[in-house]
Amino acid sequence: MAQYDIADRSAIVTGGASGIGAAIAERLAAEGWRVVVSDLKRSAAEETAARIGGGACAFAADVADESQVAALVDFAVRECGRLGAMVNNAGIGEDPSPIDEMKAEHWNRIIGVNLTGAFFGTKHAARVMKAAGRGGVIVNMASVLGLVGFKAAPAYTAAKHGLIGFTKAAALELAAAGIRVVAVSPAFIRTPLIAGLEEQVMPLHPIGRQGEPREVASLVEYLVSEEAGFLTGATYLVDGGYTAQ
Numbered sequence: 175m176a177q178y179d180i181a182d183r184s185a186i187v188t189g190g191a192s193g194i195g196a197a198i199a200e201r202l203a204a205e206g207w208r209v210v211v212s213d214l215k216r217s218a219a220e221e222t223a224a225r226i227g228g229g230a231c232a233f234a235a236d237v238a239d240e241s242q243v244a245a246l247v248d249f250a251v252r253e254c255g256r257l258g259a260m261v262n263n264a265g266i267g268e269d270p271s272p273i274d275e276m277k278a279e280h281w282n283r284i285i286g287v288n289l290t291g292a293f294f295g296t297k298h299a300a301r302v303m304k305a306a307g308r309g310g311v312i313v314n315m316a317s318v319l320g321l322v323g324f325k326a327a328p329a330y331t332a333a334k335h336g337l338i339g340f341t342k343a344a345a346l347e348l349a350a351a352g353i354r355v356v357a358v359s360p361a362f363i364r365t366p367l368i369a370g371l372e373e374q375v376m377p378l379h380p381i382g383r384q385g386e387p388r389e390v391a392s393l394v395e396y397l398v399s400e401e402a403g404f405l406t407g408a409t410y411l412v413d414g415g416y417t418a419q
């Protein structure tokens with residue numbers, strides 16, 4: 175259990191039904207947070223919430239739809255107590271498409287989920303955190319592709335670079351309200367998102383393997399804790415040396 179006071183505090187994890195999000199939800203629940211597992215996929219979110227226990231509940235929402243994100247945040251406050259942490263984790267990968275052939279709908283959907291979705295999450299979390307007057311923490315799930323480029327993923331790379339920039343600006347603005355905003359930048363982590371790419375991405379990590387979802391979750395748990403009270407505006411790598419080369 176956490177060594178800090180999280181009584182009556184809820185944490186929302188978007189994209190919480192799978193991969194990194196599910197590991198974060200599980201880790202926060204184990205530390206005593208009241209977790210709202212949110213996902214596009216309702217039944218998968220319900221299964222994850224039931225599996226992790228600790229009073230976790232599920233809420234279906236598409237992060238690219240502002241009204242659904244607003245409803246998610248209001249549900250968390252109503253059902254699970256003051257919002258202490260918002261983890262904007264939901265994201266989608268990009269099917270390779272040459273830039274000169276890329277459809278605007280493709281670009282807009284990748285940006286809409288990976289970047290605008292985190293803006294909506296930040297906006298509505300800040301709304302209720304400010305109203306409660308006791309601060310909070312917002313974690314944006316970026317990527318090493320928020321720091322370096324990657325061939326065949328231009329929209330995803332743009333979204334994650336944008337998310338790191340947004341995190342800095344939001345941290346500056348929300349610091350006065352006691353709200354910390356941080357980003358996390360994993361390299362390739364073993365989840366359904368990169369299924370089939372293992373052989374291709376493994377050699378990119380000097381440490382010689384992909385990361386595990388729990389290795390991202392432990393960093394996020396630290397970032398939302400009071401131990402991390404001086405951390406805001408930065409992105410934290412969990413990348414097996416990917417960007418050190």
Ligand SMILES: NC(=O)c1ccc[n+]([C@@H]2O[C@H](COP(=O)([O-])OP(=O)(O)OC[C@H]3O[C@@H](n4cnc5c(N)ncnc54)[C@H](O)[C@@H]3O)[C@@H](O)[C@H]2O)c1
Binds near residue numbers: 235366
């Ligand atoms: N796996 C990696 O290698 C890796 C590396 C760097 C960053 N990331 C980022 O980590 C986050 C989680 O990725 P993952 O690997 O766990 O993926 P995943 O595919 O295992 O899980 C993503 C979850 O998000 C949900 N989701 C997708 N679109 C959504 C939407 N519009 N609204 C709500 N939920 C939605 C999916 O249903 C799924 O449950 C993403 O933001 C991803 O970009 C992943």
